[in-house]
Structure formats: C-alpha cells, structure tokens
Amino acid sequence: MMIPAEWGDWAPAQARDWIAVPGAHDDKYSRGVLGLLTGSADYPGAAVLGVEAALHSGVGMVRYLGPQRAADFVLARRPETVTAIGRVQAWLLGSGMDAAARDAPTSASLASALAEGLPTVIDAGALDLIGAATGPVVITPHARELAGVLGRVGITVSAEQIAEAPGEWAVRAAESLAVTVLLKGSVTHVASPLGVRLTVARATPWLATAGTGDVLGGVLGALVATHSDRIRADAGALASLAATASLIHGLAAHRVSAGGPFTALDLAGTVSQVVRDLATGNPEL
Ligand SMILES: NC(=O)C1=CN([C@@H]2O[C@H](COP(=O)(O)OP(=O)(O)OC[C@H]3O[C@@H](n4cnc5c(N)ncnc54)[C@H](OP(=O)(O)O)[C@@H]3O)[C@@H](O)[C@H]2O)[C@@H](O)CC1
Numbered sequence: 498m499m500i501p502a503e504w505g506d507w508a509p510a511q512a513r514d515w516i517a518v519p520g521a522h523d524d525k526y527s528r529g530v531l532g533l534l535t536g537s538a539d540y541p542g543a544a545v546l547g548v549e550a551a552l553h554s555g556v557g558m559v560r561y562l563g564p565q566r567a568a569d570f571v572l573a574r575r576p577e578t579v580t581a582i583g584r585v586q587a588w589l590l591g592s593g594m595d596a597a598a599r600d601a602p603t604s605a606s607l608a609s610a611l612a613e614g615l616p617t618v619i620d621a622g623a624l625d626l627i628g629a630a631t632g633p634v635v636i637t638p639h640a641r642e643l644a645g646v647l648g649r650v651g652i653t654v655s656a657e658q659i660a661e662a663p664g665e666w667a668v669r670a671a672e673s674l675a676v677t678v679l680l681k682g683s684v685t686h687v688a689s690p691l692g693v694r695l696t697v698a699r700a701t702p703w704l705a706t707a708g709t710g711d712v713l714g715g716v717l718g719a720l721v722a723t724h725s726d727r728i729r730a731d732a733g734a735l736a737s738l739a740a741t742a743s744l745i746h747g748l749a750a751h752r753v754s755a756g757g758p759f760t761a762l763d764l765a766g767t768v769s770q771v772v773r774d775l776a777t778g779n780p781e782l
C-alpha cells in the first residue's frame with residue numbers, strides 16, 4: 498500500500514478562501530442550489546439535519562427531494578426549503594438511507610441524480626452507488642462505511658484496520674475509487690485521487706453523538722453547491738471544500754459544546770456563526 502507522502506493540517510486561514518460571500522449582483526440561483534436526496538421512513542431526522550446544516554452554511558437555495566414523510570418534517574422545521582423538482586448545482590445523496598432497504602423509486606431518483614454529471618456528495622446509504630456517478634464525487638464515510646465501500650471493489654479490510662491507519666486507507670480508497678474521500682474520525686482525513694492529503698484535527702469527542710455526520714453532509718453539500726463551477730473546472734477543489742466543511746463542523750462543535758454535550762440540531766444551528774467568522778476574518782478562529 499502507498500504510504501501517504503505528506504499530510505497537511507487544514508487551517509482557518511486556508512478555509513476562508515472557500516467561503517462564497519455573496520455580492521451585489523448575486524441572487525439565490527447564482528449563489529448555488531443544493532439538491533438533497535436524503536432521509537427515509539426509518540431515518541427522517543437525517544434529512545432535517547442535513548437541510549438545517551446546509552441552510553446555515555450559506556447557500557442560495559435548498560431543494561429537498563426525498564421521501565414525503567421526511568419532506569414533511571423538513572418543511573415543518575425549515576419552510577425556506579423548496580420541495581419542488583428543479584435545477585440544482587450540486588447533490589447530497591444518501592444520509593439517513595439504508596442501501597439494503599432502499600425502495601425502487603428512491604434508487605431511481607438516486608440514479609437520475611448521479612447521471613446529471615454534477616458535483617456530488619455521497620454519504621451513508623448511497624455509498625454503494627459511487628460507480629454510477631458521472632460527475633466529480635466526494636464521499637463521506639466513517640471507518641465502517643469505508644470498509645463496506647472497499648469490500649465492494651474487492652479490497653478486504655475491517656473497520657478496525659481502517660481506524661488504525663486512517664490516512665493510508667483514505668488514500669487507498671481515493672486511488673481505487675477515483676473519488677475524493679473524507680474519512681470521518683477524531684481526526685478527519687481527506688484524500689484525493691490527484692494526491693492531495695489533508696487532515697482536520699479541530700473536532701471534539703463530544704461530536705460522537707447521533708446525527709453529527711448528517712450535519713457534516715449538509716455543510717459540505719452547501720460548500721460544493723456554492724463552488725460548482727470551480728469544481729467543474731478543477732475537481733481538485735473538492736478536497737479543499739471537504740477539509741473546509743470538516744473544519745467548520747469541528748469549530749462549530751467546540752463553540753456549541755463549550756466543554757459539554759450538545760445535540761446535532763444545535764450543532765447545525767451554530768454553523769452559521771463559524772461561517773460568519775471565517776468570512777469576516779475573525780482572528781480568534
Ligand atoms: N436522526 C437520524 O435520522 C440519524 C440517522 N442516521 C443514519 O443512520 C444510518 C446508519 O448509520 P450508522 O453509522 O449508524 O450505520 P452503520 O455503519 O450501519 O452502523 C451500524 C453498526 O452499529 C452497530 N450498533 C448499533 N447499535 C449498537 C449499540 N447499541 N451498541 C453497539 N453497536 C451498535 C451495529 O452492530 P450490530 O448491532 O449489528 O452488532 C452495526 O455494526 C445512516 O444512513 C445515517 O445517516 C445516523 O446518522 C444517526 C442519526
């Protein structure tokens with residue numbers, strides 16, 4: 498296995514360059530629209546968390562196009578969300594889905610989104626569909642999910658082995674799958690097929706609570722939607738955006754935690770404060 502050449506720790510000064518600040522000529526469409534196919538009858542809450550996080554990250558519009566039960570919860574929490582079908586600049590797929598339990602309409606919707614060639618974040622219950630993507634992809638597995646993804650391409654590894662050497666396995670996955678990999682953990686590792694290797698070490702162990710990964714998906718989805726043109730010109734941008742999303746997530750966690758427990762929904766609500774501090778160059782970050 499290839500040993501990672503050099504890992505660089507991603508810092509707020511670098512993340513600042515990846516916050517899309519709207520200008521006088523922007524409207525909601527020019528800022529970027531994120532489409533979400535997330536949530537399921539079993540996990541409708543993941544849809545709410547992803548939408549909440551995307552809206553707090555600074556995006557022009559969120560189109561939530563998942564199952565009706567989840568859409569009802571999403572709209573009850575966030576009436577800003579649009580549930581009408583329409584054009585998007587990027588997709589977030591799979592959070593709160595179980596690949597083994599996906600129904601035919603959901604699989605068809607995922608296939609259709611993947612065929613559009615748009616920048617796409619693939620999480621959780623859509624990770625089995627990486628090979629169907631036609632655009633630039635970033636995947637957001639934890640160690641157990643990455644073991645499953647690698648198993649599907651004939652690489653046998655356990656979640657425990659991945660947790661022991663996360664950097665090496667993130668690189669192996671990026672090279673084998675030809676996608677950007679954001680491997681979640683106490684330190685997050687981002688590896689791209691082009692050789693970018695970034696770590697983000699700003700998290701807190703209080704993040705080990707249900708739903709925080711769904712929040713990360715929403716943050717990354719928003720960043721990708723607001724940089725869609727740039728990604729299409731240079732797929733390498735996905736690694737910088739993935740590291741920025743993880744950094745925002747970790748900084749928001751510290752802020753909402755202040756040394757104690759917090760909920761995933763409250764984490765999502767804190768993301769906008771961190772994005773503001775990055776955008777305004779707050780030196781305290
Ligand atoms: N609010 C929402 O809607 C949320 C929705 N979410 C969504 O859920 C989906 C699945 O995500 P995930 O990461 O949990 O799934 P996965 O990698 O299959 O892990 C399963 C493994 O866990 C283990 N296990 C289970 N219970 C255990 C126990 N008590 N103590 C110890 N082990 C236990 C279990 O082991 P087993 O019980 O089989 O022995 C198995 O190995 C995904 O779509 C995500 O987005 C989440 O984000 C949460 C918030």
Ligand SMILES: Nc1ncnc2c1ncn2[C@@H]1O[C@H](COP(=O)(O)OP(=O)(O)O)[C@@H](O)[C@H]1O
Nearest residue numbers: 681682683700701702704705707708709710711
């Ligand atoms: N011990 C830890 N220390 C720091 N961050 C953690 C720790 N455990 C989990 N995290 C972070 O919390 C998030 C959990 O995501 P995930 O496992 O997908 O949870 P869920 O499926 O419940 O949303 C990831 O961003 C991960 O990096």
